[in-house]
Amino acid sequence: MRKPLIAGNWKMNLNHLEAIALVQKLAFALNDKDFDKVEVAVLPPFTDLRSVQTLIDGDKLRIVYGAQDLSPHEAGAYTGEVSGAMLAKLGCTFVTVGHSERREYHREDDDLVNTKVLAAFRHSITPILCVGEGLPVRQAGGHVAYSVSQLDGALRKVTAEQAQSIVVAYEPVWAIGTGEVATPEDAQEVCGALRTRLAELYNPEVAAAVRILYGGSVKSGNIAGIMAQPDVDGALVGGASIDAGEYVKICRLGESSG
Numbered sequence: 001m002r003k004p005l006i007a008g009n010w011k012m013n014l015n016h017l018e019a020i021a022l023v024q025k026l027a028f029a030l031n032d033k034d035f036d037k038v039e040v041a042v043l044p045p046f047t048d049l050r051s052v053q054t055l056i057d058g059d060k061l062r063i064v065y066g067a068q069d070l071s072p073h074e075a076g077a078y079t080g081e082v083s084g085a086m087l088a089k090l091g092c093t094f095v096t097v098g099h100s101e102r103r104e105y106h107r108e109d110d111d112l113v114n115t116k117v118l119a120a121f122r123h124s125i126t127p128i129l130c131v132g133e134g135l136p137v138r139q140a141g142g143h144v145a146y147s148v149s150q151l152d153g154a155l156r157k158v159t160a161e162q163a164q165s166i167v168v169a170y171e172p173v174w175a176i177g178t179g180e181v182a183t184p185e186d187a188q189e190v191c192g193a194l195r196t197r198l199a200e201l202y203n204p205e206v207a208a209a210v211r212i213l214y215g216g217s218v219k220s221g222n223i224a225g226i227m228a229q230p231d232v233d234g235a236l237v238g239g240a241s242i243d244a245g246e247y248v249k250i251c252r253l254g255e256s257s258g
């Protein structure tokens, strides 16, 4: 049985003081003890992680956290990079890898994404592997093949044991930050195909264990329909995750529709 996951990708928003304020608001709303049917995560910028860790650990909050990227390297002369070991030391549960904004603005390709997935596993951090097509690919009808090939590329040398703990996020680029959300059927089509591919690459047990999220303009008004789909196990939320009231609503709806 897959526990639904709602993860908030803050992107490059909120300094560490603003991060503390947001987590305090979320904690107040989400910390009642009935709220245990969904896992709630926040993914702040690197500079906020220590503050978020201190708050969550200190108050034993029911929120987990992670980073938005990591280096494929272990340590050394890699100016500007942050290693998996550093993130593990900060108690990160998750790290997003292969987000379309990294693929587009930092030219990350499937090979680099693959080395980052492997780096996350070396430090027992769960990768949230992002895949998804742009508008021209969608219009040409190639969205399933494109997303599946990104999955294949990212999972090279990943064992079945590792793969069963991964989180995959289907984020069609045309739906990110545009207000144009995929229909529940669009989300199911690709998430279902990704699960089928996991069964082919590994085995049915791995496919059944992996949580597959949808991301792209998720709001409280559209989450329920998307999460009602059999192969959608939660959401990777961008803009709406830095609005405490809206994110709490999304998490509550995720809990009841998961």
Ligand SMILES: O=C(CO)COP(=O)(O)O
Pocket (backbone or CB within 6 Å): 009, 099, 171, 175, 176, 177, 178, 179, 215, 216, 217, 218, 236, 237, 238, 239, 240
């Ligand atoms: O990129 C996303 C999450 O990783 C989605 O962003 P939005 O929810 O702002 O469309």
